[in-house]
Amino acid sequence: MDHREIAALLAYIGRLDPRTIRTDQGEARDQINRWYELLGDVPMATRHGWDARVAARQHIQVSPYQILPADIARPWVHYRRDRLARHTDPTPHADPDDQAAWQAELVNTRRAVASGNAAPATHRQITGGSPHPDLEERLREIGSCIPPAVRAELAPYRPARAAREAAIARGGPDALGVRCEWCLAQAGEPCRRRRIGPDGGARGTAPRATPHPGRVDLAAAQHTQQHPAMA
Known part of the structure; x- marks a missing residue:
């Protein structure tokens, strides 16, 4: 998330929990900078199930404590770990003799899955349906x-x-x-x-x-x- 997304997330959280609202402009700027430092590598939302606002709302629903950046980063870590656990590396399209290109394609695919930009490759799962x-x-x-x-x-x-x-x-x-x-x-x-x-x-x-x-x-x-x- 960038600074604008962090500010939008804090505004959303403030509507659910007024304790996080900072009325002073300097305090609000410091709050945005602190959250950006801790959540800069966490996306606001992905195409495959992740949304930081959902994680914040779930925390506010079940916890009496004021939300912290760790309460957003922790679900993101679990989300990444779960997606990689369900991912089966597909065979790269690169030439197998080109080891650098082969490994680079595998790494890029895993990063796309972990970041939520691609769905896990589950072609080895047992699926339903009629035979060929x-x-x-x-x-x-x-x-x-x-x-x-x-x-x-x-x-x-x-x-x-x-x-x-x-x-x-x-x-x-x-x-x-x-x-x-x-x-x-x-x-x-x-x-x-x-x-x-x-x-x-x-x-x-x-x-x-x-x-x-x-x-x-x-x-x-x-x-x-x-x-x-x-x-």
């Missing part, structure tokens, strides 16, 4: 985001899932699509077997490669009800 049309068409062609060759290579490392996928591909029932009444595994989770200690107590559980027979029968019964023609 090309991706949807590709998924319809292959049926899954995992190619068949990769799925075949992964089968030895996840036998329960491989058996489930093979059964579904043959048109059979999905045993993991129902809740297991024996081990209480929820739908979509593999069955588990208990580990019994020497004293007969359960020491833990481990996933089974195959579902319990009762679960298979329950899935088959539901499959028959849903597809009577296949039965």
Whole structure:
């Protein structure tokens, strides 16, 4: 802020808290100079959410003490820190072999974000929205985001899932699509077997490669009800 903006800020604060008003011309000039010395690098407002008048009003709303320049500078520091924490450096347009230009572009981008003149680059965040049309068409062609060759290579490392996928591909029932009444595994989770200690107590559980027979029968019964023609 320059001297004119400092004077405008003090006039705004004076309307909210008359204790800050200086009627003597010399005292008013000294007050403006002191605030400028402490807030010269703090902008009055930016295009992305910062406004010194809002910070002053919030302080006057919650604090019984007369406002000081630190009560404006402190929120500005928090504002800068928050914006840089949410910023992900985009790839500079400069030549990567030109290290000076590369670093200069990164520094200028960070300064613009910290000063409120540019929005943080959040291109690495998970965003909502529908998939790209090309991706949807590709998924319809292959049926899954995992190619068949990769799925075949992964089968030895996840036998329960491989058996489930093979059964579904043959048109059979999905045993993991129902809740297991024996081990209480929820739908979509593999069955588990208990580990019994020497004293007969359960020491833990481990996933089974195959579902319990009762679960298979329950899935088959539901499959028959849903597809009577296949039965």
